[in-house]
Amino acid sequence: MLVHSRKARWALWTVFLVLFLPLFALPLLVVLGASFATHWSGVLPSGPTGANYRAATRGEALQALTTSLVTALTASVLALAAGTWAALAAAALGRRSRKAMDALFMLPVAVPSVVVGLAVLVAFSRPPMLLNGTRWIVITAHAVLVTAFAYQSVAAAITRLDPAYEQAAASLGARPGYVLWRVRLPLLLPSLTAAAGLCFALSMGELSATMMLYPPDWTPLPVLIYAATDRGALFTGSAIAVVLMAATLLVLLAVSRLRTRASYR
Amino acid sequence: MAPAAPAAPAGIRFDGVTVAYHGTVVLDALDLTVEPGEVMALLGPSGSGKTTALRAVAGFVRPVAGRVLLGDRDVTDLPPHRRGIGMVVQQYALFPHMRVEDNVAFGLKARRTPKSEIRARVTEALELTGMAGYARRHPRELSGGQQQRVAIARALAVRPEVLLLDEPLSALDAQLRSGMLAELARLHRELPDVSILYVTHDQVEALTLADRIAVMDRARLRACGTPRELYRAPTDAFTASFVGGANLLPVTVRASGAEFAGTVIEVGTDGVAPGASATLCVRPHLVGLGDGPNRITGTLAELQWRGATHRLYVDVGGHRVMADVRELRQPPALGDEVALHFASEDAVLLPAGVAHG
Numbered sequence: 001m002l003v004h005s006r007k008a009r010w011a012l013w014t015v016f017l018v019l020f021l022p023l024f025a026l027p028l029l030v031v032l033g034a035s036f037a038t039h040w041s042g043v044l045p046s047g048p049t050g051a052n053y054r055a056a057t058r059g060e061a062l063q064a065l066t067t068s069l070v071t072a073l074t075a076s077v078l079a080l081a082a083g084t085w086a087a088l089a090a091a092a093l094g095r096r097s098r099k100a101m102d103a104l105f106m107l108p109v110a111v112p113s114v115v116v117g118l119a120v121l122v123a124f125s126r127p128p129m130l131l132n133g134t135r136w137i138v139i140t141a142h143a144v145l146v147t148a149f150a151y152q153s154v155a156a157a158i159t160r161l162d163p164a165y166e167q168a169a170a171s172l173g174a175r176p177g178y179v180l181w182r183v184r185l186p187l188l189l190p191s192l193t194a195a196a197g198l199c200f201a202l203s204m205g206e207l208s209a210t211m212m213l214y215p216p217d218w219t220p221l222p223v224l225i226y227a228a229t230d231r232g233a234l235f236t237g238s239a240i241a242v243v244l245m246a247a248t249l250l251v252l253l254a255v256s257r258l259r260t261r262a263s264y265r
Numbered sequence: 266m267a268p269a270a271p272a273a274p275a276g277i278r279f280d281g282v283t284v285a286y287h288g289t290v291v292l293d294a295l296d297l298t299v300e301p302g303e304v305m306a307l308l309g310p311s312g313s314g315k316t317t318a319l320r321a322v323a324g325f326v327r328p329v330a331g332r333v334l335l336g337d338r339d340v341t342d343l344p345p346h347r348r349g350i351g352m353v354v355q356q357y358a359l360f361p362h363m364r365v366e367d368n369v370a371f372g373l374k375a376r377r378t379p380k381s382e383i384r385a386r387v388t389e390a391l392e393l394t395g396m397a398g399y400a401r402r403h404p405r406e407l408s409g410g411q412q413q414r415v416a417i418a419r420a421l422a423v424r425p426e427v428l429l430l431d432e433p434l435s436a437l438d439a440q441l442r443s444g445m446l447a448e449l450a451r452l453h454r455e456l457p458d459v460s461i462l463y464v465t466h467d468q469v470e471a472l473t474l475a476d477r478i479a480v481m482d483r484a485r486l487r488a489c490g491t492p493r494e495l496y497r498a499p500t501d502a503f504t505a506s507f508v509g510g511a512n513l514l515p516v517t518v519r520a521s522g523a524e525f526a527g528t529v530i531e532v533g534t535d536g537v538a539p540g541a542s543a544t545l546c547v548r549p550h551l552v553g554l555g556d557g558p559n560r561i562t563g564t565l566a567e568l569q570w571r572g573a574t575h576r577l578y579v580d581v582g583g584h585r586v587m588a589d590v591r592e593l594r595q596p597p598a599l600g601d602e603v604a605l606h607f608a609s610e611d612a613v614l615l616p617a618g619v620a621h622g
Contacts, residue, residue, distance in 0.1 A: 164358035165360060167345070167354075167358070168352065168358040169360075169375070171324075171350055171420075171429075172346075172352075172371055172372030172419065173346050173372050173376045174371070174375035175346055176346075178375050182371070183360060186360075189362075
């Protein structure tokens, strides 16, 4: 415990409750409240109903949920593979080239996602790489956006990895590929799963680039939420948002369980 | 590609090996031969280049000049995994995600040893190090000494011709260390064909375990010889003080001996011309208190009680002389005039021009 005196601890809790709770929890509670309502004219929502959820878990919305899950899963796997590969390659480079790699992978984070979306749209709208109009353009854009995060967390983990392990493995006669597969990747596994969770969550909530790219048969949930609120169906939109939240949280929970099983120390 | 099985026990040869990082020479033209089956200790303070020499054998640093040979194979340009060595490092580096048995089997699996053989070799290596009962444990469930044994078992399981030990005992506490020293000596008796390069900064480990000791200082090899040679007849001041600790007294050579602080000490001066300055090396535990041959007197500057012994620091003509004597019933007081003596055969005259430590 960092703070020892009882008074200081109370003060700290008060600050937390007054400042952080409204900032973080209240908006989510509002969405949760709205998702069960038909009217909201007073302080609290009124006209409790489950109809919003019936709409949010069937037909178009259900399909959008699957779309989002498939997109996020595929994009995360692609991003993790590319990011890990790049981070491992960067670790073997000299200082200057590694800096250049770091900067390159910072780009999708530094550039607004609308710009990334536009870039992907322009790049893949013409043969030979004609992805426009297919689901793959959405997945590609998501992968590009989240690879940066995968790269960064894996690169950070690699620098923390004690070189004594791979050296011990090499001295025992293991080829570099064997060392990678049997020693380095297993030791990086906790960071890899953390990166996967981060990528998945980011992809599940991506809207701005998706808006510019999605074909009619591949509408992810955030687009649906935007469309619903845009046409004034606030309460239905809220219900879909809660479904999005719950789905993301469930997957993250599963990943974090995997992570505790994968950590050795 | 698995390294070829050794036909005959192989030694290690350093042939003018020089290693430099960013223009700084950390190992300067090392010439050293470890005979097959020999235990060679590389002894020196930190930064002396001893670990660099070991890493050059393992293949983790690339010499800018010189060759490294294992037996008659030139391994200078081979990657680490094709050198056929076993290595144990200070922090053990056991793979935390593998059980003890999988750690020990790692090198065998990497070399595609048949499964039936792996099992036998793992058991053998674990029995050799007394860890057979811990095969199913994870490294984090073992104590430091046990992890150390597993690390040694892992290195021995691949039956290396050469075993590299990099400060293997320095992470253990004093009591465990002396136990592991005896253990390593026993291992070497059971595996007489394995050449061992043992890097340490601890002279006790080197004196106990090594057939020969190579003393390193500031990237250079200072002296190399059997522990007895280096201890009894050191050839330079650094070796004398680093191996066993020593009084290094500045003397002037005379016809009948060496003059120190006005007293002529009877000591062999063969080859040194009278009038030249030199260094006289005497081990503190060979210096006695009271009258005797080669008597010198001075004032007691410092007295330490060390249980079984007393250490006296005596100022003789502006130089400090150390003496370790059996515990004194009535020790002299600080500032007292005391007499010291030592036998002529316990003193070694070192040529001048040899820099002090």
